[in-house]
Amino acid sequence: MIDWGWIADHVPAILGRAVQHLEFAAIALVVGFAISFGLALLSVRYRPAYPVVAGLAGILFTIPSLALYSSFVPVIGLSLLTVEIPLVLYTLVIYVRNIVAGFDSVPAEVLEAADGMGYTRMQRLRAVELPLAVPLMVAGLRVASVSTIGLVTISGILGSSFGGFGFFIFERPNFATEILVGAVGSIALALLADALFGVLQRRLTPWSRLNVELEMAKTGRSAAQATAAV
Amino acid sequence: MATAESVVFEHVTKRYGVAEARREAAAGRLPAAVDDLSFEVPAGRICVLVGPSGCGKTTSLKMVNRLIEPTSGRILIGGEDVATRDVIALRRSIGYVIQQVGLFPHQTVGENVETVTRLLGWAPERRRARSDELLELVGLDPSRYATRYPSQLSGGERQRVGVARALAADPPVLLMDEPFGAVDPIVRERLQNELLHLQDQLAKTILFVTHDIDEAIKMGDLVAVMQAGGHLAQFAPPAEILANPASDFVARFVGADRGLKRLALTRVNELDLMAPVTASPGEDAAEARRRALADPFPWLLLVDAMRRPLGWVEEADIPTSGNLTEELASAMSPLLDRRTTLKDALARLIEAEVQAGVVTDARGAVIGLVTAEMIFDWSRRTAEEARASEGPTRETAS
Numbered sequence: 001m002i003d004w005g006w007i008a009d010h011v012p013a014i015l016g017r018a019v020q021h022l023e024f025a026a027i028a029l030v031v032g033f034a035i036s037f038g039l040a041l042l043s044v045r046y047r048p049a050y051p052v053v054a055g056l057a058g059i060l061f062t063i064p065s066l067a068l069y070s071s072f073v074p075v076i077g078l079s080l081l082t083v084e085i086p087l088v089l090y091t092l093v094i095y096v097r098n099i100v101a102g103f104d105s106v107p108a109e110v111l112e113a114a115d116g117m118g119y120t121r122m123q124r125l126r127a128v129e130l131p132l133a134v135p136l137m138v139a140g141l142r143v144a145s146v147s148t149i150g151l152v153t154i155s156g157i158l159g160s161s162f163g164g165f166g167f168f169i170f171e172r173p174n175f176a177t178e179i180l181v182g183a184v185g186s187i188a189l190a191l192l193a194d195a196l197f198g199v200l201q202r203r204l205t206p207w208s209r210l211n212v213e214l215e216m217a218k219t220g221r222s223a224a225q226a227t228a229a230v
Numbered sequence: 231m232a233t234a235e236s237v238v239f240e241h242v243t244k245r246y247g248v249a250e251a252r253r254e255a256a257a258g259r260l261p262a263a264v265d266d267l268s269f270e271v272p273a274g275r276i277c278v279l280v281g282p283s284g285c286g287k288t289t290s291l292k293m294v295n296r297l298i299e300p301t302s303g304r305i306l307i308g309g310e311d312v313a314t315r316d317v318i319a320l321r322r323s324i325g326y327v328i329q330q331v332g333l334f335p336h337q338t339v340g341e342n343v344e345t346v347t348r349l350l351g352w353a354p355e356r357r358r359a360r361s362d363e364l365l366e367l368v369g370l371d372p373s374r375y376a377t378r379y380p381s382q383l384s385g386g387e388r389q390r391v392g393v394a395r396a397l398a399a400d401p402p403v404l405l406m407d408e409p410f411g412a413v414d415p416i417v418r419e420r421l422q423n424e425l426l427h428l429q430d431q432l433a434k435t436i437l438f439v440t441h442d443i444d445e446a447i448k449m450g451d452l453v454a455v456m457q458a459g460g461h462l463a464q465f466a467p468p469a470e471i472l473a474n475p476a477s478d479f480v481a482r483f484v485g486a487d488r489g490l491k492r493l494a495l496t497r498v499n500e501l502d503l504m505a506p507v508t509a510s511p512g513e514d515a516a517e518a519r520r521r522a523l524a525d526p527f528p529w530l531l532l533v534d535a536m537r538r539p540l541g542w543v544e545e546a547d548i549p550t551s552g553n554l555t556e557e558l559a560s561a562m563s564p565l566l567d568r569r570t571t572l573k574d575a576l577a578r579l580i581e582a583e584v585q586a587g588v589v590t591d592a593r594g595a596v597i598g599l600v601t602a603e604m605i606f607d608w609s610r611r612t613a614e615e616a617r618a619s620e621g622p623t624r625e626t627a628s
């Protein structure tokens with residue numbers, strides 16, 4: 001049923017599409033994060049802005065991707081932007097929610113301690129709030145990466161210069177092998193991103209209780225021992 | 231070492247409220263969280279702010295390092311109005327221990343303690359040395375603890391780190407908001423003792439918040455009892471608060487057992503101890519008997535060559551001739567170290583069902599006797615004295 005010969009003949013093309021897929025996704029993830037970070041900071045500093053920002057981003061997220069991709073074609077034609085603008089818009093709601101949740105997760109007493117000891121606003125943001133918000137930010141990145149990789153696939157409907165693995169899905173609707181390569185490739189990339197950010201999340205937070213316990217389980221000591229009472 | 235500085239509250243009032251409520255506040259229509267608070271804490275003393283929940287203790291504390299700005303009045307540190315100082319520099323010069331400790335979870339214990347010295351731009355080696363020194367001071371071995379994260383500490387250890395962090399830049403003034411609130415009574419007692427011990431060396435000016443009157447009495451050189459609405463009900467040394475509460479509120483707040491609490495503030499060596507008739511084994515019995523009979527407390531206390539007590543000889547048991555022997559000793563009173571509190575001394579006497587306890591010095595030698603009656607007399611006399619000298623510290627209850 002699977003045409004292995006076709007696959008063997010198209011290894012360079014498949015690798016090329018994998019690179020394109022990652023490129024499209026990476027650009028959207030980075031740009032989307034930058035924009036969302038700004039929006040999230042605004043929402044945290046000026047709380048009334050949050051429902052508005054989250055509401056708008058949420059509405060964007062509900063627009064079907066096929067419709068959103070096509071709607072930009074008459075306006076800006078076919079270019080990298082045609083793919084990236086929708087991709088970026090879709091990341092916003094995931095990112096903003098997670099970044100705001102990250103800042104909200106910083107305990108009030110930690111902020112008060114920071115203020116009381118004489119951190120300036122900027123110092124507090126950089127040295128206290130950001131590091132503590134990182135776990136939820138990376139969690140957002142993880143979800144956004146999976147979602148974006150899926151959406152890149154759909155951009156294959158815009159034509160042969162788009163889609164990453166999605167290109168194979170849309171090229172010849174009756175050729176099962178090619179469609180399968182496109183689908184499996186997309187899914188593999190998504191799983192890979194998920195795993196990667198999962199590891200990153202743990203690496204970036206050596207201090208969290210969960211990681212501390214994992215570390216101790218590894219070295220064969222129980223957490224109870226290490227946190228023995230004074 | 232930075233010298234301590236006095237802290238003075240001058241008619242400090244705080245009314246919380248949003249911007250447009252300010253006019254209301256000015257018109258005195260918003261209830262105050264802190265109402266016309268005035269007191270002075272001399273340099274190097276511990277002042278405890280105590281009172282029921284919501285009476286404005288935390289608010290008062292936070293106005294010192296300007297986490298909260300007073301609605302009116304001013305606070306002086308070392309004679310200087312805090313409002314005129316740069317707020318960031320001010321906070322870095324004040325040690326602050328917050329109620330829930332608030333260690334930075336993403337930083338190691340060492341990094342936490344280095345916080346203020348880092349902000350002040352100390353060189354890394356100097357910060358490190360200071361942090362190790364402080365961890366040792368609060369009883370945490372730096373080689374074991376400096377690289378741990380707060381999530382790897384017990385509650386008591388965290389509170390110690392919180393205190394070490396507040397002391398990092400050797401601030402002349404320390405603010406402590408229920409610093410030992412989150413630990414069990416046994417650990418709390420140990421931390422209290424350690425802080426008092428530290429304070430002997432540091433002599434900081436400390437504003438200490440608690441809602442526990444026993445902690446206030448134990449820790450404070452001065453105690454500010456606060457009342458709902460942010461009123462200062464009484465500001466005085468603990469002994470005076472107990473002996474002479476300024477109002478019914480204070481009396482109720484310190485509790486019906488305030489008499490007993492006063493006993494816990496005084497040690498037996500502060501009383502005029504009774505001198506027992508003593509003699510050592512081998513001495514002439516007849517002469518000792520004559521001395522014992524001449525005493526209002528006609529018992530003989532046998533002591534060894536170092537004057538350490540061996541036991542009592544009842545009047546009837548003292549031989550009329552020959553020498554005293556150790557076997558004559560029939561009973562022994564509770565031995566009380568000279569630093570025993572009157573409260574503990576009384577408890578020991580009741581427990582042993584005897585009238586008198588033998589007070590000994592550090593080497594165990596007899597210094598005198600204390601009786602239950604002497605303790606009652608002391609209590610009555612000092613309470614009367616306190617009432618007689620209605621001092622300027624007494625606030626009239628309005």
Ligand SMILES: Nc1ncnc2c1ncn2[C@@H]1O[C@H](COP(=O)(O)OP(=O)(O)OP(=O)(O)O)[C@@H](O)[C@H]1O
Binds near residue numbers: 246282
């Ligand atoms: N940010 C705020 N805005 C409005 N009201 C406040 C604020 N903070 C405190 N209050 C009110 O001010 C009063 C005093 O509060 P404060 O926190 O100083 O009390 P406290 O004596 O420290 O109490 P506790 O022992 O419970 O900690 C309370 O009635 C409280 O509800």
Ligand SMILES: [Mg+2]
Binds near residue numbers: 287288289329
């Ligand atoms: Mg409080």
